[in-house]
Amino acid sequence: MSETALLRSAVVRACRYLSAAGLSPGSSGNVSVRAGSRIIATPTGSSLRAATEDELAAVLFDQKGPSELPDAPRPTKELPLHEAMYAAHPDAAAVVHLHSPYATAIACLAADEEGCAQLPPLTPYRVMRLGRVPLVPYAPPGSAELAAGVASRAPGHPVLMLGNHGPIVAGRDLDAAIDLAEELEAASRLTLQLHSLSPVTLDAAAVAALTPPGQ
Numbered sequence: 618m619s620e621t622a623l624l625r626s627a628v629v630r631a632c633r634y635l636s637a638a639g640l641s642p643g644s645s646g647n648v649s650v651r652a653g654s655r656i657i658a659t660p661t662g663s664s665l666r667a668a669t670e671d672e673l674a675a676v677l678f679d680q681k682g683p684s685e686l687p688d689a690p691r692p693t694k695e696l697p698l699h700e701a702m703y704a705a706h707p708d709a710a711a712v713v714h715l716h717s718p719y720a721t722a723i724a725c726l727a728a729d730e731e732g733c734a735q736l737p738p739l740t741p742y743r744v745m746r747l748g749r750v751p752l753v754p755y756a757p758p759g760s761a762e763l764a765a766g767v768a769s770r771a772p773g774h775p776v777l778m779l780g781n782h783g784p785i786v787a788g789r790d791l792d793a794a795i796d797l798a799e800e801l802e803a804a805s806r807l808t809l810q811l812h813s814l815s816p817v818t819l820d821a822a823a824v825a826a827l828t829p830p831g832q
Contacts, residue, residue, distance in 0.1 A: 624650050624657050625670040631791045632659060635715065636666035640802060645716035645783075647693035650791060651703055652710070654678055658692040658699060678703065697764035698779075702787040705771035709787035711794040716783040719805035720798075724778040728752040732770075734778040736804050738819040739811065743804040744827040746797065747776050755780035773831045776801055 631648055635641045646665050649658035656678050659668055674692035678700060693699075699712040726735045734752045738744050751770040756762035767785065770777055775787045776797055784801050788794030819827070 620652060621655075621657070621675075622670075624652055625673050627791055628657060628659070628673055629668050629670050631711075631713070631795060632665035632668035635713070635795065635798070636664070638799070640715050640717040640798065641665040642716060642718070647695050647699070647714050648712070648791075649692075649696070649699045650711045651678065656692075656696075656699065656703070658696055660690045661693050694759035697759075697761070698767050698785055701764050701768040702771050702775075702777075702785060705768065705773075706775055706787045708789060709775065709794075710789055711791040712785065712787050713791075713794045713798050714779075714783065714785040715798055715802075717798065717802045717805075719809060720778065720784040720802050721782070722809060723805040724752065724783055725781050728780075736808055737816075738824045738827075739804070739807055739816060741819065741823070741827050742800065743807075744819065744824055745829065746800045747804060748829045748832040749774065750776050750778055750801070752778045752780055755782065758782065 628648055628650055644664040647659045649656050654677055656676050658674050660672050660674050663672060672690050674690045676692055695714055698714055702712045703709055723734050723736060729735055732751055734750045736750055751774050753766040753770050756766055767777060777785050779785060784798060786794050786797040788797055
């Protein structure tokens with residue numbers, strides 16, 4: 618099986634997994650992988666639960682932006698968000714954007730004083746795996762403004778929240794990106810569950826020791 622066929626199969630498996638996990642309601646969410654100058658992405662107007670290998674879109678990515686391959690399906694309208702994440706993270710080979718319930722709820726809250734999502738340091742894993750999570754100000758889905766917002770906040774941050782929209786993450790491969798998306802959803806759920814209970818958070822020294830380099 619060719620590398621492209623293996624990647625298409627991996628994207629479909631990832632889509633089905635995310636849908637079954639309840640992280641991609643309805644026709645929301647999109648997934649992509651990058652192999653060299655090519656990006657393989659879920660198509661526009663499709664649900665992750667029904668993704669098939671044949672309907673995945675393929676685009677060419679370079680410094681001037683993507684160009685669709687001849688006769689390829691149209692990629693998700695959120696492709697510019699994926700491009701922005703890849704540009705900011707050259708080592709990333711997968712991007713996942715979801716409307717997962719708890720993370721989206723956090724994305725509907727105002728940013729903290731540092732412009733980040735309200736995700737307090739409740740556990741060491743929240744800090745180690747997610748780091749600081751910038752909250753990109755709201756802009757219409759698929760808009761150039763939203764892509765520009767992602768591009769401005771993505772450097773140094775593989776995990777972002779899109780204001781009133783949902784999360785987007787970049788990983789070294791699909792498994793790593795899915796792990797980050799699940800970790801973010803779990804941290805968001807814990808934050809909301811403990812919101813009214815005045816939980817104890819990690820102190821500044823603990824957070825500093827755990828924060829990933831560059832953040």
